[in-house]
């Protein structure tokens with residue numbers, strides 16, 4: 001007998017930061033979980049799901065995952081966008097979870113089985129000045145990481161993306177009535193970063209993979225200059241050197257450097273990645289499984305990317321919940337052109353609300369062998385952390401005009 005979707009509910013919880021989870025339950029009582037978190041705009045996706053998507057899931061066959069994906073993507077008529085794609089991603093994750101639990105298999109086995117034993121991961125090291133950054137890199141190495149994203153403070157700036165002044169971990173979304181305002185000076189950044197990262201490389205030696213995120217802040221010529229100046233550091237990748245909706249400019253960066261480029265945490269579909277991949281403008285795709293339409297759609301992006309030797313490296317900061325991280329890991333274990341998973345880690349309350357089978361050890365992650373995605377949400381505990389309004393910061397140049405954060 002075909003099982004049917006009986007209920008679809010949205011749960012918003014804030015154990016330290018806001019998360020939106022989708023719970024799909026079948027008539028047979030199988031529960032699937034999805035992640036619909038979109039940092040700073042959480043309630044938009046919650047409403048999109050509650051008001052528009054959940055009602056039309058009822059009665060559908062949960063095993064028709066691709067048909068449901070097409071139904072929600074083509075059926076909306078208005079193409080794509082981060083809210084729509086996060087909502088579709090949550091449904092897709094929940095349906096893969098249900099399929100796995102129904103089959104009694106971890107999702108990676110439904111995707112064709114493991115093509116690797118474990119998943120290389122990187123985490124963040126930040127320091128307001130170079131000595132603090134070197135300490136942070138050493139601490140991360142002590143935890144077993146073989147790849148680390150390094151972000152440094154910049155003399156003359158009070159706030160810099162990715163670098164906390166007074167906290168151990170960097171968490172960009174700030175709770176409150178309005179976004180925090182930061183002042184940004186690209187010139188100061190460009191003068192400081194290559195030297196600071198060269199000091200990190202001199203400190204670590206060759207055997208640690210170093211990554212850096214420019215977070216969309218540079219013009220094309222600035223991006224080319226940074227990539228060229230960072231060449232001696234031998235980066236694993238340079239991320240988001242320029243706002244990548246202006247994709248053609250990456251040709252200029254490529255002309256000046258062979259530094260591998262990673263782009264795309266803000267992109268949500270294969271259509272946005274098409275020329276980046278087919279024109280060989282990037283080396284790594286940064287789409288998150290939750291933001292880019294779920295496992296089904298990330299596989300489509302990966303298939304295209306594989307033809308051009310571009311590899312997958314899904315977004316994984318703390319605003320990607322443990323449910324989506326699980327989805328990313330099942331996908332990664334079964335995808336040949338998967339490269340590396342960002343793993344920022346979570347504070348304890350997040351691990352308690354989202355109990356998970358995935359594990360971290362020795363610089364690597366593994367999704368575990370529990371049926372489905374292997375994440376169960378403690379709903380009673382989640383209810384003790386109500387939503388709190390929070391925004392990502394905004395950035396202004398020294399003259400007061402807005403720039404990319």
Ligand code: GCO
Pocket residue numbers: 039172213215265315316317319342392
């Ligand atoms: C990364 C990202 C994040 C984003 C954050 C925004 O590479 O991990 O750039 O730090 O800024 O996810 O919500």
Ligand code: MG
Pocket residue numbers: 213215239240265
């Ligand atoms: Mg990034």
